[in-house]
Amino acid sequence: MLDVVIVGAGPVGLFMGALLLQQGHDVRILERRTTRSDLSRAIGIHPPALAELARAGVAGELIAAGVHIRKGIAYSQRRKIAGLAFDGDPAFPFILAVPQTVTEAVLEKTVLDLDPQAIVRGADVHEVRDDFRSVRVAATSPSGGREFRAKLVVAADGAHSAIRQRILPHLPSRSYPDCYIMGDFADTTGHGTDAVLYLEPAGIVESFPLPGGVRRWVVRLGSPDKGTTAEGLAELVGARTGEVPDAAGNTMVSAFEVRSRLAGRMVHRRVVLLGDAAHEISPIGGQGMNLGWLDAAALAPIMDASFAGADVGRRLEDFERARRKAARRASHQAGLNMALGRPLPPSTMDVRNRLFAGALEVPAVAGWVERRFTMR
Incomplete structure (x- = not known):
């Protein structure tokens, strides 16, 4: 019997697996x-x-591969209105920008170096049954059905988690007009390693540097996207900024809508x-990804103590x-971020922007905003 089965080999599942493998536990990550x-x-x-x-020993390669964003700048209607340094953490005075594909590759290599058999791809989990002494996980694969039995199961299968839907079938979600x-x-652009927010009357445009001389553009729309092309996105960015x-x-175009949900409990027996x-x-x-990693870092030592026979109920x-x-704090911050980017009449936006810029000139306020933006 395995110690842990992790469902999902995204960044959170891979990191959880690495932490447990480093402590010598038998782990399988099903994907x-x-x-x-890509x-x-x-x-x-x-x-x-x-x-x-x-x-966990995996930051160095990511830090070397990514862009260190040390400052954010806000513009509105072609004028710079404010700036904010992300230098409050003495060990990491920046936000690291690195493509998720690189992050997953680094984490996967870490896992496979610890156990070459740890990741099982092509395993589509269709049943998780807790019998109080262990958990049975049944999956289908191109070669047929497979079954795994473990002391514990971690569902890191994302926002559309099939496991969560089985455990909490009526968990409500909240939709946003964004x-x-x-x-x-x-x-x-010439903005180098700075992140840039364009606070425009028609809605926010965000811009972040990526390795290799690439910049990501994120544009708020008034309604769900209906197939905008790279050319259309470039025109939209140009019109606003x-x-x-x-x-x-262009190497990628992707649209998304926003919703949130928060499970009342994360631990459901095993x-x-x-x-x-x-x-x-x-x-x-x-x-989101950061929140999941911090979940994993908090959970791993509790699992380790449980396997050693400790009573971990209070923990x-x-x-x-x-x-x-x-999670509630992160969700609230995300809501504020979205509210900041919603359309406003130009005159109202001018007033809001002046208040925003003035507040950031107060060191205590700037420090508070920096801590919220960097999750500290």
Whole structure:
């Protein structure tokens, strides 16, 4: 019997697996996809998550591969209105921007170096049955059915978690009036390693540097996207900001809508919901992946103590309380981020922007905002 089965080989599942394997536990990570995704959605790694990745020995390669965003700048109607340094954490005075594909590759290598058999791809989990002494996990694969038995199961299978849907079939979700489209283009802006927010009357445009001279653009839409092309996205960015990305250098276009949900409990006997499976929040602000890593870092030592025979009931209660609080805070911050980017009449936006810029000139306020944006 295995110690732990993890469902989902995304960034959170891989990190959870690495932490447990480093403590000598028998782990299998089951992934429905037969190969790693080539989509690069999550790109931002915040200082608290970097600290946990460093403790696990996987931060160095990511830091070397990524862009260090040390400052954010806000523009509106072609004028610079404010700036904010992300230098409050002495160990990691930046937000790291690295494509999710790179992050997953580094984490997967870490896992496979510890146990070459740990990742099982092409395993589509269709049943998780807790018999109080162990958990049976049944999966289908191209070669037929497979069954795994473990002491514990971690569901890190994302916002559409099938395991969560079975455990909490009526968990409500909240929808928001915010829709976005994003794309990666060759960076011709001259903004270097700065993140840029364009607070425009028609809605926010966000811009983040990526390795290899690439910049990601995220545009708020008034309604769900209906198939905007790279050319259309470049025109939309240009109309709002004056910066016109070169559509010929585009490598990705993806649209998304926003919803949130928060499970009242993460631990369900021998099954634990982790990351987006437990708390889906808006991608605006880039907190979701980081939140999942911090879940894993808090859970791993509790699992380790449990396998050693310790009574971890109180520690699990503390884990639930702390992680729910962190998820609520992240969700609230994401809501504020989205509200900041909604359309406003130009005159109202001018007043709001002046107040925003003035507040950031107060060191105490700037420090508070920096801590919220960097999840510290």
